[in-house]
Amino acid sequence: MPVNLPVTCPNRDGELGTGGCTFCGEKGAGFESLPSFMPVREQLEKNMGYIRGKYNAVKFIAYFQNFSNTYLEPAVLMEYLTDACIDDVVEIYVSTRPDCISDRHLDAVKKIQEDKRISVTFEIGLQTVNYHSLDKVNRGHSLAEFIDCVLRVKSFGFDVCSHVILDLPWDNMLDVIENAKINSALRVTQVKLHSLYIVKGTPMAEAFLRDEIRLVSMDGYIERVIAFLEYLSPEIVVQRLIGRAPEEETLLANWNTSWWKVRDMIEARMEERGTWQGKKSDYLGGKAVRKFLRE
Numbered sequence: 001m002p003v004n005l006p007v008t009c010p011n012r013d014g015e016l017g018t019g020g021c022t023f024c025g026e027k028g029a030g031f032e033s034l035p036s037f038m039p040v041r042e043q044l045e046k047n048m049g050y051i052r053g054k055y056n057a058v059k060f061i062a063y064f065q066n067f068s069n070t071y072l073e074p075a076v077l078m079e080y081l082t083d084a085c086i087d088d089v090v091e092i093y094v095s096t097r098p099d100c101i102s103d104r105h106l107d108a109v110k111k112i113q114e115d116k117r118i119s120v121t122f123e124i125g126l127q128t129v130n131y132h133s134l135d136k137v138n139r140g141h142s143l144a145e146f147i148d149c150v151l152r153v154k155s156f157g158f159d160v161c162s163h164v165i166l167d168l169p170w171d172n173m174l175d176v177i178e179n180a181k182i183n184s185a186l187r188v189t190q191v192k193l194h195s196l197y198i199v200k201g202t203p204m205a206e207a208f209l210r211d212e213i214r215l216v217s218m219d220g221y222i223e224r225v226i227a228f229l230e231y232l233s234p235e236i237v238v239q240r241l242i243g244r245a246p247e248e249e250t251l252l253a254n255w256n257t258s259w260w261k262v263r264d265m266i267e268a269r270m271e272e273r274g275t276w277q278g279k280k281s282d283y284l285g286g287k288a289v290r291k292f293l294r295e
Contacts, residue, residue, distance in 0.1 A: 001043075001044060001047040001048065001051065001060050001061065001062055001063055002033045002034075002043075002047070002063050002065045002066070003033075003040055003043050003044065003062055003063060003064045003065065003080075003084065004033035004034055004035065004036040004038075004043065004065070004066050005036055005040075005064060005066070005067075005069055005072075005080060006036040006037065007036075007066075007067050007068060007069055007071050007072055008067055008068070008071065009067050009068045009071060009097065009100075009140075010068070010071060010097070010099065010100065010140060011138060011139070011140035012067075016099075016140040016141075017138060017140050019138060019203065020138070021137050021138055021139055021140075022136075022137045022138050022202060022203040022204040022207070023137060023165075023196065023197075023198075023199065023202060023204045024199070024202065025199035025200070025201060025202050025249065033065065033066055034046060034047070036066070039083065040062075040080055040083035040084050041083050041084075041086060044060075044062055044084060044086060044089065045086075047060075048060055048088065058088065059088055059089075059090045060088055060089050060090065061089070061090065061091045061092070061093055062084040062089050062091070062092045062093070063093040063095070064080070064081075064084075064092070064093065064094045064095060065093075065095050066095075068095075068096045068097045068100045069094050069095055069096050070094060070096040070100045070101050070105050071096065071097070071100045074102075074104045074105045074107070074108040075108070077105060077108060077109070078108045078109075078111070078112060081094070081109065081112050081120075082112060082116070085112070085116040085118055089118070090118065090119065091118065091119040091120070091121065092118060092119070092120045092121070093120075093121050093122075093123055093161070094109070094120065094121070094122050094123065095122075095123040095125070095163070096122065096123070096124065096125070097124070097125055097140075097141065098124050098125070098126070098141055098145040098146040098148070098149035098150075099140070099141045099145045099149070101122065101124075101149055101152070101153060103152065106152065106153065106156040106158070107156075109156075109158070110156055110157070110158075113158075119159075120158055120159075121158065121159040121160070121161055121189070121190070122153050122158055122159070122160055122161070123160075123161040123162075123163055123192065124146065124149055124150065124153070124160060124161070124162060124163065125163045126143075126146045126162050126163060126164055126179075126183075127139065127163065127164060127165045127168070128164070128165060128168055128171055128175060128179060129143050129175060129178050129179050129182050130168070130170065130171050130175045130178075131143050132170065133168045133170040133171055133175070136170055137168065137204070138203075143182070146162075147182075147186065150162075150186045150188060151186070154186075154187070159189035159190065160186075160188045160189050160190070161188070161189060161190040161191065161192055161239065162183050162186075162188045162190070162191045162192070163191075163192050163194065164179055164183070164191060164192070164193055164194065164228075165193075165194045165195070165196050166179065166193055166194075166195070166221065166224045166225060166228060167195055167196045167215070167216035167220070167221045167224060168196060169196075169213040169214060169215060169216070173223075173224065173227060176224045176227050176228050177227055177228070177231050179228060180227075180228045180229070180230075180231035180232040180281075181231055181283060183232065183233075183236065184231070184232055184233035184236065184281060184284065185284060187233070187235075187236075188236060189236065189237065190236060190237040190238070190239050191232065191236055191237075191238055191239065192238075192239040192240045193225060193228070193238070193240055193241050193242060193243075194240070194242070194243040195221055195242045195243055195253075195254055195262070196215065196216075197243070197245045197250050197252060197253035197254065198215075198250055198251040198252045198253070199245065199249060199250055199251075200249060200250060200251055205251055208251060208252070209251070215252070217255070218254075218255040218257065218262065221242075221255075221262070222262070222265055222266050222269060225241055225242075225266050226266065226269060226270055226273075226275065229270070229275075229276075229277040229278075230275055230276075230277070230278070230279045230280045230281075231280050231281055231283075232277055232278060232281060233278055233281050233284075234276075234277050234278030234281065235278075238277065241262075241263050241266055242254060242259050242262050242263055242266075243259070244259040
C-alpha cells in the first residue's frame with residue numbers, strides 16, 4: 001500500500017541540485033498515492049479498505065513510496081514509521097536515495113523494528129551502474145553512494161531492494177549485465193526492474209520531443225531483462241520485471257502495451273530458450289582460480 005509523505009529530494013530543493021531527475025515528474029512516483037497531507041494512519045486505513053474489498057487481502061505492507069522518504073530528521077522518520085505500525089501491517093518498505101540514509105537513520109529504524117517487531121526493507125534507487133548515465137539524468141549521486149548505502153543498510157540487518165531502470169538511452173547491454181553483477185556482488189535481497197517511461201513536462205520529455213534521445217524498443221527491453229536475469233544471482237528475489245504509469249501522465253509508457261503482456265513475453269522467450277535467472281551467475285568467488293581448487 002503506498003504511503004505518500006510530504007518530503008522531497010536533495011536534487012530538487014537545492015541541497016545537491018534543482019529540477020530532480022530528468023525522468024521524474026512533479027508527482028514523483030506517486031501516481032496512485034493519496035495526498036501527502038493525509039496522516040499516515042488515515043492513508044493506510046483507506047487503502048486497506050479498498051484492497052481488502054478488491055483482492056480479499058488480510059495482511060499488508062506499508063510502502064513509503066514517493067520521493068526520498070529518509071530525506072528528513074531521524075526523529076521525524078521514526079514518527080512516520082511508528083504511525084504505520086497498525087494492525088494487519090506486517091512489513092514496512094522505505095523507498096529512498098542512496099545518499100539519504102545515515103547511521104542515525106538506521107539506528108532509529110532499527111529501534112522501531114525491534115520495539116514493534118515488524119520487518120523493514122529499504123528500497124534504494126540505483127537506476128544504473130553507469131555513472132555517466134546517472135550524470136545525464138541529473139541523478140545527483142554516483143555508483144559509489146549506492147555501494148556505500150547497501151553495505152551500511154545490510155550491516156544493520158535490513159533487507160535491501162534495488163530499483164533499476166534497464167533501458168536508459170545511454171546504457172548498452174554491458175551496462176545491463178554489470179547492473180546484475182553489482183547487485184549480485186552486494187548481495188541485495190531483492191531487485192525491482194523498471195522500464196523507462198516518458199512523463200509529461202519533464203526535461204526528458206522535452207528531449208524526447210526534440211528527438212534528442214532514442215528509446216530502446218520493446219524487443220530490446222525484453223532482451224535486456226533476459227540478460228540481466230541470466231547474470232543475476234538466483235538467490236535474489238525479483239519483485240517486478242516492468243513498471244507502469246498512467247496514460248494521461250505520460251508521452252510513452254511500455255510501448256503502449258499492457259505491462260502484463262510485456263511480462264508474459266519475457267517469460268515466454270526465456271522458456272523458449274531454456275534459460276533462467278542465474279544461468280550465467282558464476283563470476284563471483286574467484287572464478288579464475290577454481291582450476292587450482294579442483295580435487
